[in-house]
Amino acid sequence: MDVREEDAITAECDGVTYYFCSIGCKDKFLTEQTCKLPRTSYDLIIIGGGPAGLTAAVYASTLKMDAFIITRDLGGQAVHSTKIENYLGFDFITGPELVEKFQYQLLHSQYIDHLMSDVEKIESLEDGFQVTTAELKTYTAKTVIVATGMTRRRLDIDGEERFQRKGLFYGNIQDLSFVQGEDVAVVGGGNSALQIVENLNVLARKIYLISDTTLVADPAVIDRVSQIGNVSRYEGYKVVELAGETTLSRITIREMAKAQTIPLSVKGLFIAIGLRPNSSLVAPLVAVNEQGEIMVGPDCSTSREGLFAAGDVTDAFGKRIIIASGEGAKAAMAARQFILAKRKIKKAGS
Ligand SMILES: Cc1cc2nc3c(=O)[nH]c(=O)nc-3n(C[C@H](O)[C@H](O)[C@H](O)COP(=O)(O)OP(=O)(O)OC[C@H]3O[C@@H](n4cnc5c(N)ncnc54)[C@H](O)[C@@H]3O)c2cc1C
Structure with a gap:
């Protein structure tokens, strides 16, 4: 398991140093595995x-x-x-x-x-x-x-690789400060996508929620997200284009089986479209x-x-x-x- 070297308790075995996160773990290792590894x-x-x-x-x-x-x-x-x-x-x-x-x-x-x-x-x-x-x-x-x-799963569209971690993220991320007061988009209709919307709610100015079907998250989660005022739902839409200079600044969405597209200016795009x-x-x-x-x-x-x-x-x-x-x-x-x-x-x- 991951143990930071400076915090670890060590034991030597067959000339190899082993790192443990607790004395109990080390003792157990030495009792049961002594130098057999x-x-x-x-x-x-x-x-x-x-x-x-x-x-x-x-x-x-x-x-x-x-x-x-x-x-x-x-x-x-x-x-x-x-x-x-x-x-x-x-x-x-x-x-x-x-x-x-x-x-x-x-x-x-x-x-x-x-x-x-x-x-x-x-x-x-x-x-x-x-x-x-x-x-x-x-x-x-x-x-x-x-x-x-x-x-x-990925979107599989042009620019996806280029904008990764430059405005485009898969799932949730710890530091959302860069979207403070900005417009963002979340792609997906399940629990994961809606959890991201809830996390962004307190920070972002506007959240576009884009899903190629109607929302499929648990009803309780959908109810909560429906109460959030700054969310615009695009159900039955998909993302077809990503654009920006060094970081993502715009996406284009299109209604399924329709030709007309809608450009949306966003600072962040969070993708949670399943696995x-x-x-x-x-x-x-x-x-x-x-x-x-x-x-x-x-x-x-x-x-x-x-x-x-x-x-x-x-x-x-x-x-x-x-x-x-x-x-x-x-x-x-x-x-x-x-x-x-x-x-x-x-x-x-x-
Ligand atoms: C954002 C998000 C929010 C979620 N929220 C909830 C929730 O609120 N409630 C809930 O019940 N569920 C939730 N889920 C779903 C839940 O996390 C999964 O159902 C659960 O983790 C599945 O467990 P698992 O062990 O089958 O697979 P995983 O959690 O996918 O674990 C697979 C493990 O296998 C390892 N692995 C894969 N390939 C290899 C390999 N070749 N060699 C060695 N190791 C490998 C991986 O590193 C990982 O450790 C959420 C999922 C996501 C993504």
Whole structure:
């Protein structure tokens, strides 16, 4: 996990310095892993550290599984949520706060081996799977849980690359001061887009909300945004052009299936038009649906024996933190059952 070098507690192991965020974490590491790292073989490898992967990891730990989690970051999309109002146990919590609680639980109470890295390949072996990271390190496991979530969709129009972070942003950003008193536009009709509108409300002069369909966010969120006076809604419109010198200063929108366009002067454009599942890693191994989501059974099993998937990367109904977490828990329990069944068969055969 990410630990700042200056704040870290260190331990030497096989000539390598390891950094820990707490004494408990270091002690646990030294008791359980003393100088055995790097291990390369586990019963279970979990890929992805969003709500699904982290919950699978906590469950794997409580189920005393020999598990390892590899993830590019901690928290996944949940980190970008500024206002979570639908996670049980909290009336209101921000994404970063909730993820911090997940991390704390994983590091301090239910520790499992972990690696911050990108998985680039998963291959099927005779008795399990081989996982290759960006550093070309390989790890094997009897079973794998894929919890790689989703990535933001882009507009796919000219100038999108050029204006990135020069007025054009994907999702929410921390520092919105540059739009103080300015006109801005938000593209999208779901919860993410409307959360951005709510955040911009106190700062921006005027907010254009552009969506190619009618708004699809939760009714409570739509109601709140409808109360905001400085929002102009363009439902059934899309952005067709971006313009500006060094930074974005104008966009052009067009009503769907109509020729007439409308120019809008804006200082910022915030895009939240949905996400696509990160399933390309396993697409050659498992069945995916038309949207690219991994098709799973009620126990998170996929079409490939021993490979489980959980959360937003799957075709499970509902893309929400609580659902992804529940699916992660199910996947860990199912993976354990799979391993126990394999052991039983092996024992019976020997
Ligand atoms: C702006 C925003 C606001 C939201 N607000 C809410 C809300 O208020 N309430 C709510 O319930 N839901 C909300 N959601 C949805 C919620 O965040 C997701 O449903 C949830 O995070 C899905 O969890 P996940 O673990 O399946 O996937 P993700 O959160 O997408 O996590 C995937 C993880 O996999 C990792 N990963 C991906 N590919 C690789 C790879 N090749 N190698 C290693 N690691 C990899 C990623 O780094 C990440 O850690 C919001 C989403 C967004 C974007």
